[in-house]
Amino acid sequence: MDIATSRAGESLVITVNDGRIDAAVAIAFKEAVRRATDLPGNPVILDLGKVSFLDSSGLGAVVAVMKFLAPERRLELAALTPPVAKVFRLTRMDSVFTIHHQPPGDLQAVG
Amino acid sequence: MAGRTLGSGGWGGARSGIGASQRRRSGALDGAGVPGPLLFHRRFVAGDQTTRTVLEDLNATLCEDGLPPKAISNAELILAEVLNNVVEHAYSGDPGLIELWVRDDGGGLACTIADQGVPFPDDVMPGSDLAAITPPDLLPEGGFGWHIIRSLAVELHHQRRDGRNLLALKVPLG
Numbered sequence: 001m002d003i004a005t006s007r008a009g010e011s012l013v014i015t016v017n018d019g020r021i022d023a024a025v026a027i028a029f030k031e032a033v034r035r036a037t038d039l040p041g042n043p044v045i046l047d048l049g050k051v052s053f054l055d056s057s058g059l060g061a062v063v064a065v066m067k068f069l070a071p072e073r074r075l076e077l078a079a080l081t082p083p084v085a086k087v088f089r090l091t092r093m094d095s096v097f098t099i100h101h102q103p104p105g106d107l108q109a110v111g
Numbered sequence: 112m113a114g115r116t117l118g119s120g121g122w123g124g125a126r127s128g129i130g131a132s133q134r135r136r137s138g139a140l141d142g143a144g145v146p147g148p149l150l151f152h153r154r155f156v157a158g159d160q161t162t163r164t165v166l167e168d169l170n171a172t173l174c175e176d177g178l179p180p181k182a183i184s185n186a187e188l189i190l191a192e193v194l195n196n197v198v199e200h201a202y203s204g205d206p207g208l209i210e211l212w213v214r215d216d217g218g219g220l221a222c223t224i225a226d227q228g229v230p231f232p233d234d235v236m237p238g239s240d241l242a243a244i245t246p247p248d249l250l251p252e253g254g255f256g257w258h259i260i261r262s263l264a265v266e267l268h269h270q271r272r273d274g275r276n277l278l279a280l281k282v283p284l285g
Binding site: 020022023024054055056057059060061063066067068082083086087090091092093095096 | 159160162163166184187189191192195197198239244250251252253255256258259261263
């Protein structure tokens with residue numbers, strides 16, 4: 001799972017560089033994002049702008065990360081593509097997450 | 112796929128066993144029996160990676176055919192949920208054969224999925240109930256699949272026949 005991290009103000013931004021979060025990579029995704037959250041920053045903003053496909057396995061992995069971070073840190077989402085936004089909407093998970101249209105603009109590389 | 116063949120004594124034989132009256136009564140449950148041009152057909156060993164490969168192939172094929180992007184992405188999502196369920200529940204992670212047909216029946220994409228795994232509990236397709244959303248501790252991490260399938264697909268039919276599960280559904284084009 002190819003992810004990148006950066007800082008934007010107080011936030012830790014985690015950018016997913018793979019196009020799919022599905023059953024084949026859900027566990028690897030969850031572990032990679034958990035490792036990335038060893039870095040400081042709150043909220044943690046997951047930039048899904050390059051993800052064109054997410055199934056319920058991927059959704060479950062995103063929810064698992066949110067629960068892992070709570071209650072000390074918040075997980076927020078950014079730049080959902082239409083097929084990914086549809087999954088959050090259909091499952092009403094769009095009511096659970098703060099969803100940004102764009103990732104934070106002033107990204108600065110971490111480390 | 113060694114040791115598992117699908118000749119006339121396998122699924123082909125079972126298919127021919129579904130008569131016309133059966134099709135009329137239960138709707139089209141057979142990939143070979145549905146009218147309309149066959150757009151896509153794969154026979155593959157169940158697994159998360161093969162599911163991904165087949166769905167990527169499906170997406171590329173339907174894009175080449177010029178189908179509406181929304182119908183393509185809906186088909187990909189619905190079939191991902193169906194195939195994930197077959198991998199996880201019908202076959203419990205073991206290798207088993209899956210066959211997928213996608214036809215253009217005029218109003219939508221008529222999809223049929225066949226497997227030789229265990230049947231649905233009580234032989235009934237799961238409903239569309241979502242677990243309660245009570246953030247953050249009690250948020251569900253699963254149980255979304257059938258809700259997604261039933262939200263997007265129409266004309267869902269299921270049949271257990273001769274040791275295989277046949278699931279038929281339609282993805283509307285509009």
